[in-house]
Amino acid sequence: MKKYLLKRILYMALTLFLVATITFFLMKLMPGTPYSNQEKMTPQQIKIMNQQYGLDKPVWLQYIFYIGGMLHGDMGTSFQFSNQPVSYLISSRIGASAQLGVQAMIFGVFFGIIVGSVAAVYRNTWVDTTATIVSIIGKSVPNFVLAVLLQYYISLKLGWFPIADWGGFEYTILPTIALGVGPLAETARFIRTGMVDVLNSDYIELARAKGLNKFGIIYHHALRNSLIPLVTLIGPYTVALMTGSMVIENIFSIPGIGEQYVKSIQTNDYPTIMGVTMLFCFGLVLIILFTDIIYGIIDPRIRLNGNED
Amino acid sequence: MGERILDVKNLQIDFHTYAGEVKAIRNVSFHLDKGETLAIVGESGSGKSVTTKSLMGLLANNAKIVGGSIMYHGEDILKKSEKQMQNIRGKDIAMIFQDPMTSLDPTMKIGRQIAEPLMKHKNVEKKKALAQALEILKLVGIDHAEKRINEYPHQFSGGQRQRIVIAIALVCYPEILIADEPTTALDVTIQAQILDLMKELQQKIETSIIFITHDLGVVAGMADRVAVMYAGQIIEYGSVDEIFYNPQHPYTWGLLNSMPTLSSTDLEAIPGTPPDLLDPPKGDPFAARNPYAMKIDAEEKPPFFKVSDTHFASTWLLHPDAPKITPPDEIVRRQAIFAKMQANAN
Ligand SMILES: Nc1ncnc2c1ncn2[C@@H]1O[C@H](COP(=O)(O)OP(=O)(O)OP(=O)(O)O)[C@@H](O)[C@H]1O
Ligand SMILES: [Mg+2]
Numbered sequence: 001m002k003k004y005l006l007k008r009i010l011y012m013a014l015t016l017f018l019v020a021t022i023t024f025f026l027m028k029l030m031p032g033t034p035y036s037n038q039e040k041m042t043p044q045q046i047k048i049m050n051q052q053y054g055l056d057k058p059v060w061l062q063y064i065f066y067i068g069g070m071l072h073g074d075m076g077t078s079f080q081f082s083n084q085p086v087s088y089l090i091s092s093r094i095g096a097s098a099q100l101g102v103q104a105m106i107f108g109v110f111f112g113i114i115v116g117s118v119a120a121v122y123r124n125t126w127v128d129t130t131a132t133i134v135s136i137i138g139k140s141v142p143n144f145v146l147a148v149l150l151q152y153y154i155s156l157k158l159g160w161f162p163i164a165d166w167g168g169f170e171y172t173i174l175p176t177i178a179l180g181v182g183p184l185a186e187t188a189r190f191i192r193t194g195m196v197d198v199l200n201s202d203y204i205e206l207a208r209a210k211g212l213n214k215f216g217i218i219y220h221h222a223l224r225n226s227l228i229p230l231v232t233l234i235g236p237y238t239v240a241l242m243t244g245s246m247v248i249e250n251i252f253s254i255p256g257i258g259e260q261y262v263k264s265i266q267t268n269d270y271p272t273i274m275g276v277t278m279l280f281c282f283g284l285v286l287i288i289l290f291t292d293i294i295y296g297i298i299d300p301r302i303r304l305n306g307n308e309d
Numbered sequence: 310m311g312e313r314i315l316d317v318k319n320l321q322i323d324f325h326t327y328a329g330e331v332k333a334i335r336n337v338s339f340h341l342d343k344g345e346t347l348a349i350v351g352e353s354g355s356g357k358s359v360t361t362k363s364l365m366g367l368l369a370n371n372a373k374i375v376g377g378s379i380m381y382h383g384e385d386i387l388k389k390s391e392k393q394m395q396n397i398r399g400k401d402i403a404m405i406f407q408d409p410m411t412s413l414d415p416t417m418k419i420g421r422q423i424a425e426p427l428m429k430h431k432n433v434e435k436k437k438a439l440a441q442a443l444e445i446l447k448l449v450g451i452d453h454a455e456k457r458i459n460e461y462p463h464q465f466s467g468g469q470r471q472r473i474v475i476a477i478a479l480v481c482y483p484e485i486l487i488a489d490e491p492t493t494a495l496d497v498t499i500q501a502q503i504l505d506l507m508k509e510l511q512q513k514i515e516t517s518i519i520f521i522t523h524d525l526g527v528v529a530g531m532a533d534r535v536a537v538m539y540a541g542q543i544i545e546y547g548s549v550d551e552i553f554y555n556p557q558h559p560y561t562w563g564l565l566n567s568m569p570t571l572s573s574t575d576l577e578a579i580p581g582t583p584p585d586l587l588d589p590p591k592g593d594p595f596a597a598r599n600p601y602a603m604k605i606d607a608e609e610k611p612p613f614f615k616v617s618d619t620h621f622a623s624t625w626l627l628h629p630d631a632p633k634i635t636p637p638d639e640i641v642r643r644q645a646i647f648a649k650m651q652a653n654a655n
Contacts, residue, residue, distance in 0.1 A: 201411065202406055202408060202411040202412040203411065203412055203413055203414040203415070205367065205406065205412070206404075206406060206412045206413070206414075206474070206477070207414070207425075208367055208398070209365060209367060209398055209399060209403065209404040209406075209478075210398065210399035210425055210426045210429065210477065211394075211395045211396065211397070211398035211399035211400060211426065211429055211430060212395070212399075212425065212429060213392075213395055216429070220417070220425075221414050221417070224416045224417075225414070225415065225416055228416075298416070299415075299416065300415070300416060300461040300463070301415060301461070301463045
């Protein structure tokens, strides 16, 4: 198990390095410069600025400096956000994003499991049909459309929650829903399929033959077994939440990483683009490792094989 | 034998399908006495599993009970609510399934799986239930039970898993144990061990067994009585000796003929296929495959003719006016043994 983990961590480092490299060079290919009013600047000024930010050096040298800095935990200084270190920018904004992401995940997975289970238990009835329609809508309506609809109807018309901005818990509700509906729909679909299979299995028949009631059968036997395939979704969820956050944070003016990322791309703020990309990438590889570990916890068959390695 | 604990009368079950109503069980009657083992044998699709599932109230959603009754302790099981059935299942009537590889929950420790019926039916708290589970696990012959009780199903072999399934079924000391082809999925040597275990536990726990199989070979050592099913009907029933050594229905002859024995080397599977239960024949359902079929077989269903107090068969060959025919050699040989047994008994 230790050896296995070590190997995985090595691969993670390699992945991060490759992503850093590719992003760095791709970013340099983006049109434009970091200067928003370049027309008004004299060539002299531009030269000084380039020197200051190290942009006068050849790209390969910049790359080596960047990677070198990264290895020391230095992600550089933002061009745009009042020259703050990227690490500070990220750490000051990660809280809002993380809270939103975690809330959306919990909301989506929790209600997804409920909707999917109910649909499976009452399969081929109107309940099932309704659940299916809901998850198709949830999957196909883009989250920014949903976000705007929620803002319009729930905030503007009904006035239940703030329309945007970031404050107490009530500010998080609409963005959480907008961000979480995608995962909810996906979870519901997955759980329904998984649970229909499980409910037709022999061990469920045996559970019925024991005299367990419906709840006991679902709760003690069917649910855990249908949760296993769900674990494969954790990776895609994370991606969905990360990309979703860029849009949702902008719409709801949430001071999070996603919002910052979009701005940094718009302004060619190279260090921030790199920093946030690396953060997302790190999050993703970590989640993938975490997924494999969760698998072992939830499914005893895999746990044993892991130990034997 | 002891008192009658189960009495099935004229059971009729249809399944609603897109193609029409499948008449899976057509007027089945049988009974079970305390402490005995009744074997129900028949080819695949003859309705064995449907019959036993109806005893447990575990029929598929598309099943419809058209008629009949299943009397258990003076009450009709078919009239009970799902809630009432939950109190019977696993406590009074328990079941062992065919495939031990798939009938245990892969994500639950086996101890908990065995303890579950106790917690449900006997109101035993978890710790005590697990202690009792350990006892029964030892009883079914799992070595190092103290350690293995905390393991998961995939850590056991097929034979061990079937022992665990048996432990689950017996943990509440049920009055009736239904075993639906409990050894079909196992190796021959393991089969014998599991059958021995069932017999041994039947003595200890004093349960009655309904033993389902399509293999007459395993019946001989197991059962007290045998009912032979064909196309949703019981066509012959009697004591194990009567069915093995004095069979009367040509279908029973066919089954015995297709069974490997020491003296017969040429096995003959019964030619042909069972009738379509969407539209079952009105006469003897076996007529189309029966080399001894008479004209009346196609027209009218034969009633049960009495062979002895315990032995009945539904074939026109037993009608007083039927022509005398000679059964296959193997059956003649068996009937000779039966005559000797009768003579010895008197
Ligand atoms: N849910 C169902 N819907 C439609 N037909 C069914 C259903 N369940 C069983 N049947 C039909 O009922 C008949 C009897 O099935 P059953 O499972 O009792 O056979 P069996 O004797 O147990 O056979 P096997 O030895 O293969 O287990 C078969 O023709 C089967 O196709
Ligand atoms: Mg069957």
